[in-house]
Amino acid sequence: MSWRKETRRAERGYHHGNLKEALLQAALGLIAEKGPGGFTFADAARMAGVSPAAPYRHFRDRDELLSSIAQRGFEQFEQVLTKAWDDGRPDTVSAFERVGKAYLAFARNEPAYYSAMFESGLPVDLNPTLMAASERAFGIIRAAAERLAALTPPGVTRPPALMMALHIWSLAHGVASLFGRGDAARRKLPMAPEELLEAGVLIYLRGLGFSQERPTSPEKPTESKPSGPWGPVPK
Amino acid sequence: MSWRKETRRAERGYHHGNLKEALLQAALGLIAEKGPGGFTFADAARMAGVSPAAPYRHFRDRDELLSSIAQRGFEQFEQVLTKAWDDGRPDTVSAFERVGKAYLAFARNEPAYYSAMFESGLPVDLNPTLMAASERAFGIIRAAAERLAALTPPGVTRPPALMMALHIWSLAHGVASLFGRGDAARRKLPMAPEELLEAGVLIYLRGLGFSQERPTSPEKPTESKPSGPWGPVPK
DNA sequence: TGTACATCAGTGAACGCGCGTTCACTGATGTAC
DNA sequence: TGTACATCAGTGAACGCGCGTTCACTGATGTAC
Numbered sequence: 001m002s003w004r005k006e007t008r009r010a011e012r013g014y015h016h017g018n019l020k021e022a023l024l025q026a027a028l029g030l031i032a033e034k035g036p037g038g039f040t041f042a043d044a045a046r047m048a049g050v051s052p053a054a055p056y057r058h059f060r061d062r063d064e065l066l067s068s069i070a071q072r073g074f075e076q077f078e079q080v081l082t083k084a085w086d087d088g089r090p091d092t093v094s095a096f097e098r099v100g101k102a103y104l105a106f107a108r109n110e111p112a113y114y115s116a117m118f119e120s121g122l123p124v125d126l127n128p129t130l131m132a133a134s135e136r137a138f139g140i141i142r143a144a145a146e147r148l149a150a151l152t153p154p155g156v157t158r159p160p161a162l163m164m165a166l167h168i169w170s171l172a173h174g175v176a177s178l179f180g181r182g183d184a185a186r187r188k189l190p191m192a193p194e195e196l197l198e199a200g201v202l203i204y205l206r207g208l209g210f211s212q213e214r215p216t217s218p219e220k221p222t223e224s225k226p227s228g229p230w231g232p233v234p235k
Numbered sequence: 236m237s238w239r240k241e242t243r244r245a246e247r248g249y250h251h252g253n254l255k256e257a258l259l260q261a262a263l264g265l266i267a268e269k270g271p272g273g274f275t276f277a278d279a280a281r282m283a284g285v286s287p288a289a290p291y292r293h294f295r296d297r298d299e300l301l302s303s304i305a306q307r308g309f310e311q312f313e314q315v316l317t318k319a320w321d322d323g324r325p326d327t328v329s330a331f332e333r334v335g336k337a338y339l340a341f342a343r344n345e346p347a348y349y350s351a352m353f354e355s356g357l358p359v360d361l362n363p364t365l366m367a368a369s370e371r372a373f374g375i376i377r378a379a380a381e382r383l384a385a386l387t388p389p390g391v392t393r394p395p396a397l398m399m400a401l402h403i404w405s406l407a408h409g410v411a412s413l414f415g416r417g418d419a420a421r422r423k424l425p426m427a428p429e430e431l432l433e434a435g436v437l438i439y440l441r442g443l444g445f446s447q448e449r450p451t452s453p454e455k456p457t458e459s460k461p462s463g464p465w466g467p468v469p470k
Numbered sequence: 471t472g473t474a475c476a477t478c479a480g481t482g483a484a485c486g487c488g489c490g491t492t493c494a495c496t497g498a499t500g501t502a503c
Numbered sequence: 504t505g506t507a508c509a510t511c512a513g514t515g516a517a518c519g520c521g522c523g524t525t526c527a528c529t530g531a532t533g534t535a536c
Contacts, residue, residue: 015498015512035356037272042489051514053491058512062490118412119354121270125422159438162425166414167435171402174409177353179401187360187369190397200402203394204435207442250479250531277522286481291524293479 020058022048024072027065032112036066036120063122067130070122073113074133080106081140092147093210099144100172100201104194107176114181118173141165148210156209164208171200255293257283259307262300267347271301271355298357302365305357308348309368315341316375327382328445334379335407335436339429342411349416353408376400383445391444399443406435 016022026047030039041062045052059065084102088095107114116122117134124130145165152158180193189196251257261282265274276297280287294300319337323330342349351357352369359365380400387393415428424431 013498019512035272037270040489041491052489053493053515054513056491163431163434166424166431167406167438170409170413170431170435171406172409173413174405174407177412178405178408189401196398196401196405199398200405200439203402203442204439205442207438207440248531254479275522276524287523288482288525289480297523 016048016050016054019048019050019054022050023055023058023065024069027069028112031069031116036115039066041065066116066120066122067127069113070116070120070124071130071133073110073117074130074137076110076113077106077117078133078137078140081137085140085144088144088147092144092151093205096144096148096168096205097198097201099141100168100197101194103172104176104180104197107180108193111181114176119177138165138169141169148205151210153209159208167204168201171204172197175200251283251285251289254283254285254289257285258290258293258300259304262304263347266304266351271350274301276300301351301355301357302362304348305351305355305359306365306368308345308352309365309372311345311348312341312352313368313372313375316372320375320379323379323382327379327386328440331379331383331403331440332433332436334376335403335432336429338407339411339415339432342415343428346416349411354412373400373404376404383440386445388444394443402439403436406439407432410435 023044026044027039029047030043041055042052044065045055048054055065059068080102081099084098085095086098122130124134142162142165145168146161149158149161149164175193175197179187179189179196258279261279262274264282265278276290277287279300280290283289290300294303315337316334319333320330321333357365359369377397377400380403381396384393384396384399410428410432414422414424414431
């Protein structure tokens, strides 16, 4: 609740000054509270301390506001993933895992963005701008998968990078949806979602023939850990 | 659209005879069309050809109807998974994969149940009956994972079955949510969701140390396929 | 078998509510001269 | 620098709508005797 609360007319004067932004923030808060279906245009106006007609100066309708949020969400998502990937430093495998963690962190820290992006029922494929932003975000995962695929040890068939990317995305989305957020509907878990995802990704990569160790010097091969990628698990 | 359409008063007489069931079916249809948020009590009554007050004879309120649907969904889900698992016949690995396919098939064929169960925002953990049904369904996946874990080849650390079950569930849920249904928001995919999931599960199991072949006679070890678990992938 | 009565499962009218949206308006701000 | 005017970003009242829910009611069904 750090964003600007209802601002009173008296404190503010006739013009709001930054209403568009205030509406986006208000909607974000409402979506985080009640889900993408439970947010109303009128409510957003109310939270921004403005008459119910005012939002129409900035958004054609409720859907346009929702799309704006999803758009911005994809952009931030892309940034977060790009930063986590850090162009594969210090080594491809550990950078790849960092991307997975960043994925979950985003879903957890920005539930409103996340649900506007993936659970609002917005027809992403009918909105070219939104589609492009979504593709750019997925592009990071895909690029990471390409780099990983290129590292396939000799003698092992190289997996299609797109498939790898889709697997990782699906696993991350599944973990995030089922366990990753504070919502009422989420299930309890005997381990942190991050651990669950990390272990899953490690097992998956091993299944593709990648060694499990992250070399301190780039890509130096090492022995595989005898204990496996999962740590101690509370029963 | 095979379920009973609006039944007119004249054809039906004063008593409906099967209103509770008709309301559930109507709600199911509405949820499939517009998502769990977009279904209204009034609409369901209308589709059943009944006055808006009639549903109150059968459900305390809208939420109770929604819970009933989720409840029934979990029960059917459990049945479907149980049947697919078939107690691990003819061999554990292929039965396990069949469970994955059944998961996706359910999400695809029963989108209304699926979204009532996982995307409606119902507080599953606050409703003991619902929670129990949900646990029973997950129990099938978990039991299958137990059996699989028990098969770990000698020399390989045995993975925690619960973790395996959660991984598989997450992957299946992720694939189903992102690509598995006909909704507007779903993304296009260069391969069938079933193939995507199957390949993912196979890679995952290989990562745990399981051989990839399904023996025709139970559990007979074979050579691992040189081409890997993924087939030809359209680029 | 017939009748009286209780119970059940619907009706339909009404309510209060909040929503999305439109409208003529008005106060504040920016700009040309 | 001052003034006239255009434009912008709000107001607030009003609308029609569909929703959830309640209410006294009534037709149909089941049951005791």
